[in-house]
Amino acid sequence: MTNGTAAGWTGVLLRVDLTARQCWREELPEELRHAYLGGRGLGVRLMRDYYRLAPFDPDTPLIFAVGPLCGTPAPTAARLAVVSRSPLTGTIYDCSAGGRFAWRLKAAGFDTLVVTGQSTVPLALAITPTGAELVAVPALWGKTVPETVAALAARGSVAAIGPAGENGVLFANIMMGEGNSVGRGGLGAVMGKKGLKAIVVDGDRETLIADRERFDHARSDVMRLFRASPVIFGELGIAEYGTPALVDLMRQRRMAPTANFRRTVFEQSDNYSGPAIRRAYQAKKDGCYGCPIQCKKSTPQGEHLPEYETVSHFGALNGIADLAAIVKSNTLCNRLGMDTISAAVTLAAWGEARGAFPRAEEVPPLLEEIAWRHGAGELLAEGSSRVAAAMGRPELAMGVKGLELPAYDPRGAYGMALAYCTSNRGGCHLRAYPISHEILRKPIATDRFSFSGKARIIAIAEDTNAAVDSLVACKFSFFGATLEEYGELLSAATGIDYPPQQLKEIGRRIYLTERFYNCANGFASRDDYLPERFYCEGGSSGEGIEIPPIDRARFTEELQKYYRIRGLTPDGTFADPDFLATQP
Amino acid sequence: MYDQIAQYTNKLIADRAVLTGEIAFAAQDDAVLTAGEPALAELAGAVLARLSCLALAVARPALPFADLLVARAPVGESCIVPRDTETRTFLHDIPFVRRAELGDEPAALIARLLGNRKGVIVEGVGIVASGTLTVEQAYINYSSIFHSTFVKYLEDVLQEGFRLPGETDVFSVFRRDWLRPLTAAGLDFRAGPLTDHDEILAEITAVGRYTVERGLVDSFFGNISYRAGEVVYISQTAASLDALAGCIDPVAMDNSSTCGITASSELLAHRRIYELSGARAILHGHPKFAVVMSMQCEEAGCPVRDCWKECPSVRFLGDTPVVAGEIGAGGLAKRVPPVIVGPRKAIVYGHGVFTVGEADFAEAFRALVEVENWCRNEYFRRVDERWRENR
Ligand code: SF4
Ligand SMILES: [Zn+2]
Ligand SMILES: [Zn+2]
Numbered sequence: 013m014t015n016g017t018a019a020g021w022t023g024v025l026l027r028v029d030l031t032a033r034q035c036w037r038e039e040l041p042e043e044l045r046h047a048y049l050g051g052r053g054l055g056v057r058l059m060r061d062y063y064r065l066a067p068f069d070p071d072t073p074l075i076f077a078v079g080p081l082c083g084t085p086a087p088t089a090a091r092l093a094v095v096s097r098s099p100l101t102g103t104i105y106d107c108s109a110g111g112r113f114a115w116r117l118k119a120a121g122f123d124t125l126v127v128t129g130q131s132t133v134p135l136a137l138a139i140t141p142t143g144a145e146l147v148a149v150p151a152l153w154g155k156t157v158p159e160t161v162a163a164l165a166a167r168g169s170v171a172a173i174g175p176a177g178e179n180g181v182l183f184a185n186i187m188m189g190e191g192n193s194v195g196r197g198g199l200g201a202v203m204g205k206k207g208l209k210a211i212v213v214d215g216d217r218e219t220l221i222a223d224r225e226r227f228d229h230a231r232s233d234v235m236r237l238f239r240a241s242p243v244i245f246g247e248l249g250i251a252e253y254g255t256p257a258l259v260d261l262m263r264q265r266r267m268a269p270t271a272n273f274r275r276t277v278f279e280q281s282d283n284y285s286g287p288a289i290r291r292a293y294q295a296k297k298d299g300c301y302g303c304p305i306q307c308k309k310s311t312p313q314g315e316h317l318p319e320y321e322t323v324s325h326f327g328a329l330n331g332i333a334d335l336a337a338i339v340k341s342n343t344l345c346n347r348l349g350m351d352t353i354s355a356a357v358t359l360a361a362w363g364e365a366r367g368a369f370p371r372a373e374e375v376p377p378l379l380e381e382i383a384w385r386h387g388a389g390e391l392l393a394e395g396s397s398r399v400a401a402a403m404g405r406p407e408l409a410m411g412v413k414g415l416e417l418p419a420y421d422p423r424g425a426y427g428m429a430l431a432y433c434t435s436n437r438g439g440c441h442l443r444a445y446p447i448s449h450e451i452l453r454k455p456i457a458t459d460r461f462s463f464s465g466k467a468r469i470i471a472i473a474e475d476t477n478a479a480v481d482s483l484v485a486c487k488f489s490f491f492g493a494t495l496e497e498y499g500e501l502l503s504a505a506t507g508i509d510y511p512p513q514q515l516k517e518i519g520r521r522i523y524l525t526e527r528f529y530n531c532a533n534g535f536a537s538r539d540d541y542l543p544e545r546f547y548c549e550g551g552s553s554g555e556g557i558e559i560p561p562i563d564r565a566r567f568t569e570e571l572q573k574y575y576r577i578r579g580l581t582p583d584g585t586f587a588d589p590d591f592l593a594t595q596p
Numbered sequence: 597m598y599d600q601i602a603q604y605t606n607k608l609i610a611d612r613a614v615l616t617g618e619i620a621f622a623a624q625d626d627a628v629l630t631a632g633e634p635a636l637a638e639l640a641g642a643v644l645a646r647l648s649c650l651a652l653a654v655a656r657p658a659l660p661f662a663d664l665l666v667a668r669a670p671v672g673e674s675c676i677v678p679r680d681t682e683t684r685t686f687l688h689d690i691p692f693v694r695r696a697e698l699g700d701e702p703a704a705l706i707a708r709l710l711g712n713r714k715g716v717i718v719e720g721v722g723i724v725a726s727g728t729l730t731v732e733q734a735y736i737n738y739s740s741i742f743h744s745t746f747v748k749y750l751e752d753v754l755q756e757g758f759r760l761p762g763e764t765d766v767f768s769v770f771r772r773d774w775l776r777p778l779t780a781a782g783l784d785f786r787a788g789p790l791t792d793h794d795e796i797l798a799e800i801t802a803v804g805r806y807t808v809e810r811g812l813v814d815s816f817f818g819n820i821s822y823r824a825g826e827v828v829y830i831s832q833t834a835a836s837l838d839a840l841a842g843c844i845d846p847v848a849m850d851n852s853s854t855c856g857i858t859a860s861s862e863l864l865a866h867r868r869i870y871e872l873s874g875a876r877a878i879l880h881g882h883p884k885f886a887v888v889m890s891m892q893c894e895e896a897g898c899p900v901r902d903c904w905k906e907c908p909s910v911r912f913l914g915d916t917p918v919v920a921g922e923i924g925a926g927g928l929a930k931r932v933p934p935v936i937v938g939p940r941k942a943i944v945y946g947h948g949v950f951t952v953g954e955a956d957f958a959e960a961f962r963a964l965v966e967v968e969n970w971c972r973n974e975y976f977r978r979v980d981e982r983w984r985e986n987r
Contacts, residue, residue, distance in 0.1 A: 233688060236684075236685050237685065239922060239926040240861050240925075241861065242833050242859060242860065242861045243857060243858075245925035246857065246861060246863060246864070247856075248847070248854040248855075248859070248863070249857055253854055257854040260854045261854065261858070285854065287851060287852055287853065449729055452857070452858060453832055453833050453858050454834070455728070455729070456727075456730055456732060456733045456736070456834050457832075457834055458729060458730055464597070465597065465623075465729075465730065467625065467626065468625055468626070469650060469730075472648050472649065472729070473729075496688070511708075511711045511712045513648065513711025513712070514711065517648070520648070573626040576626040577625075
C-alpha cells in the first residue's frame with residue numbers, strides 16, 4: 013500500500029505556517045495512521061512535540077483531522093476533530109464536529125491540516141485539491157460567523173471564528189458553515205490569536221473503499237441497530253425531538269442542574285422540552301451532513317434550535333423559563349462564535365456570586381458584551397473558574413479542570429460524576445458518556461446511584477470513545493451500534509482488520525497520551541475532583557427519589573481504583589517518565 | 597461483584613440454560629475475580645484478563661445443541677449464522693472453536709475471538725460470553741447465544757434431518773424429558789379493566805415474571821404493556837421480563853412528554869395495536885418454537901431475499917398470522933397492528949409473538965401459550981413427517 017492511494021486514508025497532511033505564509037504537503041506516515049486512526053487520535057499524536065507550549069503560543073499547532081471513514085457512506089462519519097491546547101483549561105483539547113467542511117477537506121485530498129504561526133493581518137486559508145492559499149481578509153475581521161460564511165461560501169465549505177474568537181474569549185468556538193460547532197474549550201480563541209479568521213475548502217476526490225460488499229453489509233447492520241434503538245429512531249427519540257428529548261427525562265430523574273447546581277429540578281422546564289420546542293417553532297429535522305439520524309432541529313426559516321445542554325443551562329441553571337429568550341441566546345452564541353454551555357455556566361456562577369441570576373432579557377446583551385469584551389464581558393469572557401475566583405467566590409465555579417459542567421447533575425448519576433473528573437479535557441459529558449447506560453439504558457442499564465464497577469466501566473468507555481472520536485464517528489451512533497459494527501466498517505473501508513478489542517487498545521493509547529501531556533503540564537489527582545458543592549449539598553429530592561450529596565470517601569476510593577486500572581500512581585500521574593517513548 | 601455473579605449464576609440455572617455445576621463467571625474491577633466451577637473459572641479469568649470488558653460467563657449449556665451445530669458445520673467454517681432477528685441484529689454471527697483447534701493457549705484464542713464478538717462457542721467446553729459493562733450483560737449474551745443456538749439447531753434439524761451418530765437419541769431426550777408442558781393453568785391474573793397506577797405496575801411486573809417462569813421466554817426477550825386511558829405503561833428497553841419492578845415507563849399517547857425515550861423499542865407497535873384493536877393489554881415475547889416455525893416458508897420461487905424484513909405476504913401458522921418486519925422503526929410496527937386485530941395474536945418472522953387482551957393479561961397470556969404450543973406440536977409433526985425413517 014502506498015501513500016495517496018490507500019483505501020480509507022489519503023495519506024497526506026497539509027501544513028500551514030501563518031508567520032511565514034507558507035503551505036506545504038507532507039506524507040502522513042502509515043504507522044501513525046494505523047496506530048492512531050485519524051481525528052482525535054492523530055491530532056493528539058501530532059501534538060507530541062508541542063504539548064508544553066502555551067495555548068496562545070504562535071508555535072502551538074491548531075490541528076484539523078478527519079478519519080478513514082470520512083467520505084464513505086459510513087453513518088455519522090462526515091466529521092473531523094480539532095485538536096490543540098485549550099486556553100480555558102490548559103489541557104490537551106479536542107472537539108469533534110460534523111458538516112460538509114470535514115467531508116470537503118478529505119475530498120481535497122487531506123487527512124489532516126496543521127496550522128501554526130501567527131499573522132498580524134487577518135487571513136483566510138483557502139484549500140483545494142491543487143493546493144492551499146492564504147488570503148488577507150481585513151474586511152472580515154469583526155464580522156459575525158454567518159457574515160463570514162456568506163462572504164466565503166462561493167469558495168467552498170467554511171470554518172470560521174466570530175468576534176468571540178477574535179477577542180480571545182476563552183470559550184470561543186470555531187464554527188462550521190452549516191452551524192456545527194467546535195465547542196467548549198476555546199479553540200476559536202486559539203484560531204483568533206493566530207490571526208486566522210476562516211478556512212474554506214473545496215474538493216471532489218472520492219474516498220476509496222477497499223471492500224465494497226463488506227462495507228455495505230456492515231452499513232446495513234448499523235442501520236438495523238439504529239432502527240432498533242428507541243433513543244435514536246424511537247418515537248420519542250433524538251431523530252424526532254433532538255437532544256431536548258432529554259429535558260423531560262432529566263426533570264423526572266431529578267438531575268437537571270438548576271440555579272447554578274444548587275437544585276436539580278426546575279419546575280418550568282416543560283417550557284423548553286422537546287415537544288414544547290416542536291410546537292413553538294414547527295421544528296424540522298436537521299443535522300450533520302451525511303448523517304441518517306438528523307438529530308439537530310431548526311425552524312422552517314433555517315434558524316438552528318438549541319441542543320439539550322443549551323436549553324437547560326440558559327434555562328434552569330439561570331432560572332429562565334422563557335423559551336424565546338433561550339433560543340435567542342443560542343442563536344447569538346452561534347453568530348458570535350462561542351460555547352453555549354460555558355457561557356451559561358459562567359453567567360450562572362457570576363449570578364450566584366453577585367446575588368442575582370441574569371434575567372431573560374439581560375442575557376443577550378451580556379453575550380454581546382462577552383464576545384466584544386466590553387463592560388462585564390471583559391471578566392465574563394474568562395470563563396466561570398476565573399470569574400468566580402476574581403469575585404472572591406472560587407467555590408461557585410461549576411466545572412472540572414476549568415471546563416464548565418454540562419446539564420447532567422453528577423449527584424444523579426455517579427458514573428457521570430467520576431467521568432467528569434477523569435475526562436482529559438475537563439468537565440465534559442461526552443468522554444465516557446455514562447448517561448448512555450445510567451439514564452438511557454444503552455447498551456444495558458447500570459445503577460446510577462452506585463459506584464460499584466464504575467471505575468472499570470468509565471475506563472472502558474473512555475477508550476472506546478477515544479477510538480470513536482478518531483474514526484471520527486458521532487457518539488450518538490453508539491446508542492444503537494457498537495464498535496463491532498464500526499470496526500467492520502473500518503476494516504471494510506481500509507482493507508485492514510480492526511477488531512473491536514484492538515480499537516479499544518488504540519483508544520487507550522490515545523487516552524493515556526492525553527493524560528500524560530496533562531500530567532507533564534502539572535495536572536494531578538487534585539484536579540480530578542468535582543466542585544465541593546457536590547460533596548456537601550444534596551440536590552432536589554422528592555417524588556420518591558433521594559438526591560444526597562456524593563460521598564467523597566467513596567468517590568475517592570473509586571477514583572483510586574480508576575488510577576490502578578489505568579496503571580497510574582495514587583496521585584494520578586505516570587510512574588514512567590518515558591511513557592511516550594514506548595508508544596508509536 | 598460476587599453478589600451479582602451469584603445472582604446471574606442462579607438465574608441461568610433457573611432458566612435451565614446451563615448444566616448445574618458447570619458454570620463460572622469472571623469479573624474485573626481493579627483486579628480480576630472469578631467464581632464457579634474451578635476449571636471454568638480459571639479459563640474465564642484468563643480470558644477476561646486479556647479483554648477490555650467487565651465480565652465474562654463460561655458455562656456448559658443445558659442442551660448440547662451448540663456443540664451439535666459445531667459438529668454439523670462443514671469443514672472450514674468458523675462461525676454459525678442463525679437467522680432469527682435478535683441474533684442477526686445484535687450478535688450477527690457466532691464464532692466457534694473446534695476442540696481440535698484449542699491448542700495449549702485456549703484463553704488467548706478465545707480472547708481473540710471475543711475481541712470481535714459478544715460470545716463464542718468452544719466445542720466441548722461450552723458458551724463463553726462477555727459483558728462490556730456489567731455482569732448482567734454477560735448473562736444476557738450467554739442467554740442470547742443459548743437461545744439462538746437452540747433455534748438454529750431446531751431449524752437445521754427440520755430442514756436437514758439428523759446427521760451425526762447419536763443425534764436422534766439426544767433429540768428424543770430433549771423432546772421427551774427436557775421440554776415441559778406449557779400452560780397458563782394455576783396463574784393468578786388481576787381481572788381488568790385496571791385503572792389504578794400501582795396495580796397496573798404490579799400486574800405488569802407479575803405477568804412479566806410468569807412468562808419467564810413458565811418457560812415461554814428467556815428473561816431478556818420481549819416487552820409488555822397496558823393501556824389505561826391516554827397512558828401506556830410499557831416495559832423499558834433492555835429490561836428483563838422477570839425483573840420489571842422500577843422498569844416500567846408510563847407514556848402519554850399524545851407525545852406530550854418524551855420521558856418514554858427509555859421505553860421499549862416496540863413502543864410504536866404497541867401504540868398502533870392499541871389504536872386499532874381497542875385492547876388494553878399487550879404481551880410480546882420470543883418463544884422458541886414460534887420463532888423457528890415463523891421462518892419456515894414454502895413459497896416456491898419467491899423473489900424476496902430478505903424475508904425477515906421484506907416478505908409482503910401474510911402467512912398463517914394455524915390461525916395465527918405471520919408477518920415480516922424488523923424491530924423498532926423497522927416495519928414491524930406497521931405490519932403487526934393490522935393483522936392482530938381479528939385473531940388477537942400475531943407472529944413476526946424470525947422474531948416472536950404478540951398477543952393482546954381485551955381487558956387484562958389473562959387472555960393475552962393464554963394466547964401466547966396457545967401459539968407456542970401449536971408451533972411446538974406442528975414442529976414435531978413436521979420433523980416426524982419428514983425424518984421419520986431416520987428415527
Ligand atoms: S446524530 Fe446528530 S450530532 Fe450526530 S452526526 Fe447525526 S446529526 Fe450530527
Ligand atoms: Zn421482540
Ligand atoms: Zn418468503
